[in-house]
Amino acid sequence: MRQIALQSFFVFTLRILAAVPLAVLAASCAWGQAQPAQIAVPGHTVEVTPLPPKAFPTPKRLPLEVDTEAAETFVRLGFGLFLPGGKNFQSTEFLTPLLSTEQAAHLVELVPEYRTFRGKAVAEAIRRLSGWVSGVQFGREGAPVVYIELPYWTDQREGPVTVGTGARISDEENAKFVEELRAVFVGQLGAEEFGPDRIRKRLIRIWWHG
Structure with missing residues (x-):
């Protein structure tokens, strides 16, 4: 039936x-x-x-803002006992969505230190990128990892959504900016791995060994 x-x-x-x-x-x-x-x-x-x-609201800023409280909970669960007051639960593989530099920096600061990783110093470096990058992701691949998405066009940088098309950012200009990032995150902040994604060439992965 x-x-x-x-x-x-x-x-x-x-x-x-x-x-x-x-x-x-x-x-x-x-x-x-x-x-x-x-x-x-x-x-x-x-x-x-x-x-x-x-x-279907039109976004006024990019990247889209996420719920701060939910994002904090997500990161606290991921790092577990590595955080002050952390719970006996963790995820060694997780990543936030693309965030503004300010929201990403706030989440990075939740991790005071993880071996050679220093959350406050890394957060300060991320904040200095405000207005120059498309956004930042933060999470763990065993140890802390940061992904920085670089724009192809000036209107793809984080901030208010603009009308029209911005100016193209050349590969030469982008390469120069990447070297400046390397000097900060590797030279000053001790990241052991730094480089572009194999497919998305303007997505920079920065990782600290666990």
Whole structure:
């Protein structure tokens, strides 16, 4: 009986989809349409209520801000007993989404030290990148790891979303900036591994040995 009921449901659904012209359905779902649209189907009425434009807010800044409290909890769980007051639980492999330099620096400061890693000093270096990078990720790959995403265009740098296209950042200019990052994170902050991702060449990975 259950199989027959499921078959009947699928047949009913396919009949409805076949009876609704795709162009009409697409038009009824257009943004900005205030009233629900009714579509006639033989023996049935299908009502489509489009979501208002405010349901898809346009970001005013990039990268998108995350919930600070949730992010703190995420990092505290990941580092566990390595943090003051940490719990007997940890994850040796985790990574935040792309964050602003300020939010990333705040999370880095939660880790006072991890062998050669010094959270406060690393956080200060990240804050100095404000307005120059697209964003920063922080987490663990055994030991602390930082990923810095570098932009291809000036309008891809973190900050207010701008109208129009920015200026392209050349490979030469980017390479110079990468060497400046190396001087800080390797030369001053003791990172043992530093370099671009194998596929995403403007994503810089910085890692401190555990």
